[in-house]
Structure formats: structure tokens, C-alpha cells
Amino acid sequence: MDGQGLGGPSQVKTVRAGSDGRPQVTDGPAQPGHVLAGYWLVEVASEDRALEIAARASACPGPGGKPGSDPVEVHAIPGDPTRA
Numbered sequence: 001m002d003g004q005g006l007g008g009p010s011q012v013k014t015v016r017a018g019s020d021g022r023p024q025v026t027d028g029p030a031q032p033g034h035v036l037a038g039y040w041l042v043e044v045a046s047e048d049r050a051l052e053i054a055a056r057a058s059a060c061p062g063p064g065g066k067p068g069s070d071p072v073e074v075h076a077i078p079g080d081p082t083r084a
Contacts, residue, residue: 007076015051016069017059023051030071039075050074 014030015023040057044050054072062068 004077007078011076011078013047013051013074015054015058015072015074017055017067021055021059023055025051030073041077047074047076 009029009032012027012029014026014028018024042050042053044053051074054074058070058072059067060070062070
């Protein structure tokens, strides 16, 4: 189990897979006011890598097996401010 806090809404990026599979990134949550119902925790060396992974998740097949372009939100997990 994980119990870390997420960065605030200003740190959220929403990713959709572009037609070429590359990440199409916008700032902010996909739908403001909605609740985060589940998540994957990925440890990566850079934000770019996290965005690449999110784009791949966005392109996963949906109904009928067609690739989707569902929004995937990327939330930062800030470092522990007590460990400077």
C-alpha cells in the first residue's frame, strides 16, 4: 500500500495518445472536480518518461478492440520537505 500525498492541481498533466502514439500533453486535470478512483505508481528518471508511459496507457484498446485515446492524468509526488 502507498500513502504518499500527490502534488496539487497545478502540478497535474493530462496525457492522451496522439495519432502517432506520441504524448499529447495539457496542463491540469482531465475533468476538474472529479475524484481519482485508482492509480498506478511508476518510478521513472524523468517526467518525459512518465508522459510516454501515460500515452501508451491512453492508446490501450477500448470497446471493439480499437485503440482509445482516453485521458490519463499524471500526478507528481513531491519529495519529503523534511528531508532536505
